[in-house]
Amino acid sequence: MKKEALVLLPGTLCDERLWEHQLEHLTDVSDPSVSMLTEEDTIEGMAESVLKHAPERFALAGLSLGGIVAMEVIRRAPERVTRLALLDSNPHGPKQEQLEGWKDLISKVESGEFQSIVEEKLLPNLIHPSRQEERDLVSTIRDMAEKIGPEVYVQQLRAVSTRSDLREVLREINVPTLLLVGRDDQVCPLSLHEEMQESISESRLVVVNHCGHLSSLEQPEEVTAALRNWLME
Numbered sequence: 699m700k701k702e703a704l705v706l707l708p709g710t711l712c713d714e715r716l717w718e719h720q721l722e723h724l725t726d727v728s729d730p731s732v733s734m735l736t737e738e739d740t741i742e743g744m745a746e747s748v749l750k751h752a753p754e755r756f757a758l759a760g761l762s763l764g765g766i767v768a769m770e771v772i773r774r775a776p777e778r779v780t781r782l783a784l785l786d787s788n789p790h791g792p793k794q795e796q797l798e799g800w801k802d803l804i805s806k807v808e809s810g811e812f813q814s815i816v817e818e819k820l821l822p823n824l825i826h827p828s829r830q831e832e833r834d835l836v837s838t839i840r841d842m843a844e845k846i847g848p849e850v851y852v853q854q855l856r857a858v859s860t861r862s863d864l865r866e867v868l869r870e871i872n873v874p875t876l877l878l879v880g881r882d883d884q885v886c887p888l889s890l891h892e893e894m895q896e897s898i899s900e901s902r903l904v905v906v907n908h909c910g911h912l913s914s915l916e917q918p919e920e921v922t923a924a925l926r927n928w929l930m931e
Contacts, residue, residue: 745767745770
């Protein structure tokens with residue numbers, strides 16, 4: 699029997715390594731691939747790129763920025779998405795203070811402060827406090843950021859600045875939907891996912907303990923198990 703195509707969308711400054719465990723351990727129930735979000739500087743453009751390269755029908759999972767793009771994908775082409783997983787994501791439009799913060803970050807990156815931003819602003823907020831000293835985990839996050847690089851980071855910051863408020867889109871979703879969040883996610887907190895659960899009729903919420911924002915890296919076995927259950931619904 700042909701396996702269902704599964705398109706995985708990474709977050710900001712992340713590459714396919716964000717989904718390494720899932721790519722390895724979900725091949726028996728799906729045909730997984732990663733669609734990188736590194737070519738466009740708007741959420742709409744990223745969504746169109748995903749649709750251009752995706753199979754005609756596919757399951758879709760996105761984390762953080764990837765989740766925002768996933769919501770835009772299903773808004774544009776609901777007939778192509780068979781099931782949806784939103785991990786550590788946010789359906790709201792940007793607040794004024796966020797827009798100002800991203801503008802400031804762009805200015806600092808363009809002034810050569812990319813590495814200090816990764817170390818001082820991103821790493822402390824992306825993973826659970828208890829994981830900050832885990833060499834392999836932190837090294838992977840640093841390496842992903844270095845590979846993506848400052849120019850693409852600026853593009854991704856500009857993209858999130860263009861995002862729409864997608865909360866009304868959620869009410870139209872009628873495919874099996876997994877909402878997953880690290881209990882200690884400081885970037886896209888649990889409350890956002892509880893709000894999304896109220897809006898999506900066929901949704902299930904999974905909260906991962908001892909976990910921050912990068913759930914698929916921090917607690918890969920639990921995230922893979924949740925995605926497996928979702929794929930088999």
